[in-house]
Amino acid sequence: MSALNNLLIPAVLFFALGVITRLIKSDLRLPPDLAKMLSIYLLMAIGLHGGYELGRADLGAAFNAVAWAIALGFTLPLMGYGLLMLTRRVDRMNAAAIAAHYGSVSAGTFLTAIAYLDNAGIAYEAYPLIMLAVMESPAIVVGLLLASWSRQRLAVQDGGVASIDNGPANGQWRSLLHEAMTNGSVVLLIGSMAIGAISAPASMEKLFPFIDEIFMGVLCLFLFEMGMEAARRLREFRRVGAVLVAFGLVMPLVGGVIGIAVGHWALGLGIGGTTLVAVLGASASYIAVPPAMRLAVPEANPSFYLTLALGITFPFNVVIGIPLYHHLAVLVIN
Amino acid sequence: MSALNNLLIPAVLFFALGVITRLIKSDLRLPPDLAKMLSIYLLMAIGLHGGYELGRADLGAAFNAVAWAIALGFTLPLMGYGLLMLTRRVDRMNAAAIAAHYGSVSAGTFLTAIAYLDNAGIAYEAYPLIMLAVMESPAIVVGLLLASWSRQRLAVQDGGVASIDNGPANGQWRSLLHEAMTNGSVVLLIGSMAIGAISAPASMEKLFPFIDEIFMGVLCLFLFEMGMEAARRLREFRRVGAVLVAFGLVMPLVGGVIGIAVGHWALGLGIGGTTLVAVLGASASYIAVPPAMRLAVPEANPSFYLTLALGITFPFNVVIGIPLYHHLAVLVIN
Amino acid sequence: MSALNNLLIPAVLFFALGVITRLIKSDLRLPPDLAKMLSIYLLMAIGLHGGYELGRADLGAAFNAVAWAIALGFTLPLMGYGLLMLTRRVDRMNAAAIAAHYGSVSAGTFLTAIAYLDNAGIAYEAYPLIMLAVMESPAIVVGLLLASWSRQRLAVQDGGVASIDNGPANGQWRSLLHEAMTNGSVVLLIGSMAIGAISAPASMEKLFPFIDEIFMGVLCLFLFEMGMEAARRLREFRRVGAVLVAFGLVMPLVGGVIGIAVGHWALGLGIGGTTLVAVLGASASYIAVPPAMRLAVPEANPSFYLTLALGITFPFNVVIGIPLYHHLAVLVIN
Amino acid sequence: MHRLVPEKLVTIISTDVLEERLVAIARNRGASGYTILRARGAGSSGEQSGMLDADANIKFHVILPTDRLAGVLDDLERLMSKRYPLTVFVSDVAVLGSDKFDKPMG
Amino acid sequence: MHRLVPEKLVTIISTDVLEERLVAIARNRGASGYTILRARGAGSSGEQSGMLDADANIKFHVILPTDRLAGVLDDLERLMSKRYPLTVFVSDVAVLGSDKFDKPMG
Amino acid sequence: MHRLVPEKLVTIISTDVLEERLVAIARNRGASGYTILRARGAGSSGEQSGMLDADANIKFHVILPTDRLAGVLDDLERLMSKRYPLTVFVSDVAVLGSDKFDKPMG
């Protein structure tokens, strides 16, 4: 399956339509809450679906997947931070905030990958889904740690000792960690998975028309809107600068390759599952992490991380990344 | 079927997830119009569905159900008012407003009961649905009457004669009664029932995927959001006080028992239908009645009636009440 | 099939229910974004569906349909403008703005006609759908041209030469034409058609539950809301005056007859397709054109065009027009 | 110079079930229009989260010539005396252009 | 003491199809930002219920140093002279902190 | 005559992730309530389109007796010094009726 074929999946085409709609400056205005509603539906539906399957899956393998998800969530932002500091284009606080996004994941990209695999008739395991649910929180925690450490370094550089006032106080720390663990998307996704796993199968069947049959259509509409948002952010890439844009293209490749390694060697998944773990590594959060960073790292400029995650990395993954990681998975596994 | 089994229905589990989401102080924010849209869908879907079946049902039995619904709608708020005055914790105006909520019904609770019956494989008649549509208005009227009567009593107590200024003037009375009869939920539900009853069956079939197949999923999402709202209100129970909370637990039991009597002896319904009538008696409105009371009884404190109806009685019915009324119905009927 | 039968289609009944809800002054309040979301869904769904069929249709016939759609879009507003000037009840600017609405089309009316044909078991061609997508833009352009010409005439009448300041400057012209071509509804509809036409059939099948099965239910909800909006506008008909109301009833008849001629003689369509072209000619836009006119013809009063298009012509077409055009098509074709 | 005309801006924050009454007051007291925004909030009658029909607020604006202010305030005081939850304040604004706010609604 | 700096707050209530024009005015006239809220209302051009794309209002705020006010008002008067429905008023506000509102948008 | 009492109206425009902090400030500083409206906008931290969770603004109003103003402004300045994007301004309003705004929230 070539990249061109990928472009003929309705979900990807709707993403492209959204980008075009904004580029030709159409006056189409979507209700501001539509994307939020669609994403609530999508999280609920994949959660239920995945939980239903995980309820029937191997517990040991599931724990293994969770452990590796946590490892990825901790490692990737550190690598991102390192890369960003090498570019010398952003200060420490912005680097910390951006890096957190790349340690986390984008459900929209993940679902596009599922549409891609479905379309190509490739099977995939349920474990990557639980990794999706788990990966938000560690990345947020690392982001907060990096930001706090940077804040102290800056205070020292500024000639004084790290004053208590510069880092979050103890009480704030608790509230920020709380924020990471009770993030809305995480709760909804893990909650739906739990419900899918423990509900009586007969009662789950009544939910399938809602969570399965209309799923692809809702995803198309969601990607259409996200295409419009991506294009809005894309326009700001000049403010962000070429070097940062390059980071937004290189970092997903790094994450994707690491994801393939984890999916294949550490978890022993097939081509479909390995592709999905690659997508988890490669994608950057634009829903769950940004609000957490706005609250915890006010010194960072939201245009930077939103433009990179939503305007650069997201379109790259949807159009080029997914088929690429799939090809890599095929290469590695065969 | 035990109460524990009830807790394994996805609809109930999503309600619980909503409560938990709020209790752990997750930052999940649902768009404010989502619940309103879902409830419009739910009213339309059950209306069409019920109307379609009622169009094929016995007219005499339907009239009988309507008559008993009106009787319940008039009696229950009077009982509630009496009970509340006995507690000596609220003044007459608050008692009138709260009582009106308990004479009316909660479509969310009713639908959860339907999910419970479906899940347990228990059949039920269509008549309780028409009672659901009918019961809003009488309770609102009784609430207004009680409030106006209390207003006059208070004026007399205050040492003067009941001045015209204290009760609503004639023109206002008309507008308040109008309000009771043209309440949005009532119009949508009765209108959809009428459409379901008179539409050509062939054209109704085209609607079934919309009103039947995705119904359970939409209900889950609605209950998730209502769980969050219930928990928000629950937190205010300290402002409400233990005695009122007790009222919010006792009154549904009173209404439930009366409902079972009406369902079984007066209407001759089976176990399923009797359970549903019990739920009508037991549940308290949190969508249709509150706006009517805010307009007509401004002296009452909305925190009181919203906390009781949504924060206490609704969760009680969803988790404990429904299986309880079902057991009672089984006891009485067998 | 009689007009009465038409009234028994759920879609039409929900429109009527919406009108009644407003006439009895119910307090039902629909979320302001609901209609917008439903119409985005409807445009996406008919676009995908139509594109899927057009991808399998005759290209020559499709081009022919597009050419005639453009011709209709240019001719009808000119006729409307002439008629309006004859009434002597509106000035030139209002006439230009109103006329543009009648050259364009109403997707809601078109979809009701499809529900009517489906219900009566009458087949129809896919070409009218592409005409629906095409007809918005020419009418907007004609409206802008008429307004600009009128502005100059008025300036001359006012005793001076047409000053540059009175017409839009060159730059503005470009932006107004751009507005006509990139109108949100047009982009979404044409984009969805293109996606439906080029997507792999297997991937399209995954979309059918979303775009086909729940379609009729969503349409009902949309028409319910539009019924409420139509009734809101209807109340303003006194401000508009009897002569303009007569225009709102006569103009759809003129457009409908011309549409039948085009559908039958020019395009050689069957009864179903001819009825749909008649509906395109008869209907007046109330979604795409009004914002364009507000921007480009600020001198016109929006109450006039919204009341006529939404409050008079839309209900007329839904209730009387569609069965009438169908009967005319039968007469002409047999 | 710009013709900035001094007028009174009355702002009312209240539950949205009162919307029609507020519109009627504006209309009857000769306002030329009104503006409504959705709001949430908290006050003496508890939190209004905007999630339910009964717990949404609105912010209601009316611009008026000074001589029509008293009538509007009379009506609002009457509502307040019936215990409706109203937050009302008046500010001075300089309106751009014309006598637009002198013409009552149709 | 708090550094409360006096500035001008321009508030515009109008149809939302003018949003881009208003943003352009704020940007071209050197405002440091702007704020938009959704609104409904009624006025000389009838009721704007907010249900249709063509009948929604916005409330548009720009805070400006006094010396940049005239330019914005010029542009708004030009729009009004073309018969666009605009309600515009200016109020005096005391802004907390710094020279934030002096820096034009990027 | 109408009892119009002079009070201070503090208006804050900021990202909605700060909502809980602003509510806490109002509560701790003895305000009798607060009002929140959804907003969009642009400023030094870029465009806030309101489409994502992280890029929505709110407009937050608190009416206060003059003697409680300083405490609120202190807290807001502390937030600003941590680089949170806040637009804050104070206006004088004449409030209708009573001592309603003197009673702190429960």
Ligand SMILES: Nc1ncnc2c1ncn2[C@@H]1O[C@H](COP(=O)(O)O)[C@@H](O)[C@H]1O
């Ligand atoms: N001090 C205040 N500052 C701003 N808004 C307030 C204040 N007090 C009350 N409000 C608003 O007015 C509404 C009604 O207030 P109340 O009558 O106190 O319940 C509340 O829901 C708030 O939105």
Ligand SMILES: Nc1ncnc2c1ncn2[C@@H]1O[C@H](COP(=O)(O)O)[C@@H](O)[C@H]1O
């Ligand atoms: N007197 C008024 N008070 C408050 N808002 C007004 C007033 N007049 C007009 N408006 C608002 O300004 C918008 C445009 O007004 P108009 O140009 O009169 O149609 C209306 O839709 C209202 O939202």
Ligand SMILES: Nc1ncnc2c1ncn2[C@@H]1O[C@H](COP(=O)(O)O)[C@@H](O)[C@H]1O
């Ligand atoms: N000059 C201004 N006028 C009106 N609103 C502003 C202005 N500057 C900033 N804002 C609002 O305040 C928010 C935060 O501003 P900032 O801290 O500059 O990013 C922006 O998103 C705007 O909604």
Ligand code: NA
């Ligand atoms: Na990642």
Ligand code: NA
């Ligand atoms: Na009840």
Ligand code: NA
């Ligand atoms: Na037409």
